[in-house]
Amino acid sequence: MRQAEQVTFGGSGLDRAAHLRDDPAALAALWEGGNCRILLIWRGKPLCALPSEVAVASDSAIVPEALAWIRPDHPMVTGAAAGAVFLGICTAGRARFSVDISDWQPDNLDDTALLGFVDSSEQRHPDLPQGTGFVELRRIMAQLSREDAExxxxxxxxxxxxxxxxxxACCxxxxxxxxxxxxxxxxxxxxxxxxxxxxxxxxxITHGDAVLVGRSPGWPEGMYSLLAGFVEPGETLEAAVRRETAEETGVEVGAVSYLSSQPWPFPMSLMFGCAGEALGREITIDPKEIEDAIWVSRQDMMTVFEGEHPDIRQPRKGAIAHFLLQNWLADTLD
Ligand SMILES: [Zn+2]
Known part of the structure; x- marks a missing residue:
């Protein structure tokens, strides 16, 4: 697929400079040099530049579009170099590190918000610059630059x-x-x-002009996405596609081909987007695995992506399912 790497998290060409990982002197020089920036992570949520307080007050739908990087002389990261992850050297030549501050307990934390399908809560730390906060990555992934996303x-x-x-794991x-x-x-x-x-x-999974989509319990009402499942030890991608599709929907799949991959850090997956040709349309779902599965015609899926379908909602923007369906509709899977 020519556009494979255009997917969200598709890579920015970041120089991970792995040869420096076991060079403490070089890492210390990078950390202390003036060209270093640090990304704070709190319970998996990166620090982001939020819209101004005024903008938030007038339109709560505004979401942030950039990560917020701090300098190594910020009091929040004093003494944190030993526990930092070295991310690499970005295209502008800056060294990029990340520091985890998950032990911080915000005042009045709403734990249930963190567990929702869409965590729209933002945690503002009193010692960090005004206008910044910790934001769930899935909420902003489609708006970030390729480099910030990676x-x-x-x-x-x-x-x-x-x-x-x-x-x-050994002892x-x-x-x-x-x-x-x-x-x-x-x-x-x-x-x-x-x-x-x-x-x-x-x-x-397609059959003629229709695509097979399913939904899991707990998803937003009407949302359907492509079927997915973990590859098992000793199994090829092709076999996993056929097995998972058959287990979840009873649909038999013939030819399988690779399309695109997406790092999916929720918590640590690599999604292999594949195309599969179904041998028939009869569906028998496994209710232990999914709540529903349906065939959707190309015309109906276009209506879904236009946001005008009465019953079906598209997958999350930025997810590879959205990307693959979009390219299927545009006939750009080759
Ligand atoms: Zn051990």
């Missing part, structure tokens, strides 16, 4: 891994961050552990 996805995924993999001892955040090492048995990325297939 940096935010990387920081979120790596810190998510540190939070869920704090103990050695159970508490492990330590190493390699500027790109490894954990066990002080007890010396095992090294690396950030995980879990492969997921997401499939554009």
């Amino acid at each position: 940096l935010a996805a990387t920081a979120r995924a790596v810190f998510g891994w540190h939070h869920s993999h704090g103990y050695c 159970g001892a508490k492990s330590d961050m190493a390699q500027a955040g790109w490894q954990r090492v066990c002080p007890s048995c010396d095992a090294a552990h690396f950030p995980r990325t879990d492969p997921v297939v997401i499939m554009l």
Whole structure:
């Protein structure tokens, strides 16, 4: 697919400068140099430049469009270099790090807002610049620059891994961050552990002029998306597409081809977008896996994407399902 890398989180050409990860002197020089910027992450949410207070007051629908970077001399990151993740050198030549401040407990925190399908809450830290706040990445991913999107996805995924993999998988001892955040090492048995990325297939299954979409319980009313599922050990992408489609809907799939991939740091997946040709249209859903599955004609899907369908809502903008359906409608999957 020629436009494969145009997907959100499709990569910006960031120089990750992996050779510097085990060079503490070079990293310290980058951190202390005047050309370093740091992205704060709080419970997976990056610090963003919010619209002005006035703009928010007049139109709460406005969402931020840029990450907010702070300098290493900001009091919030004093002494934080040892726990920082080195993200790389951006196109402007700046060193980019990320620091996690998940231990911060905001006043009057609404925990339930953080768990919603769309977390629209914003947490403003009193010591950070006015007009900045922590924002759920899925809410802003489609508006970020390619570079900010890659940096935010990387920081979120790596810190998510540190939070869920704090103990050695070999012996159970508490492990330590190493390699500027790109490894954990066990002080007890010396095992090294690396950030995980879990492969997921997401499939554009078509039959004639119709596409197969499904919905999970708990999604916003009327929202349908492409079927998806984790690739199992010992399985190819093609086999995973056929198995997941059959398990969830009973639809048999013939030819499968690769289209595009998307890093999906929620918490640490890599989505493999694939096309699959269904051998028939009969659907038998597995209610343990999905709530509903339907075939939608190209004409009806156009109406969905125009926001005018009476019953069906499009997938989340910025998600690869949205990207693949959009390209299917535009006939640009080749
Ligand atoms: Zn160990």
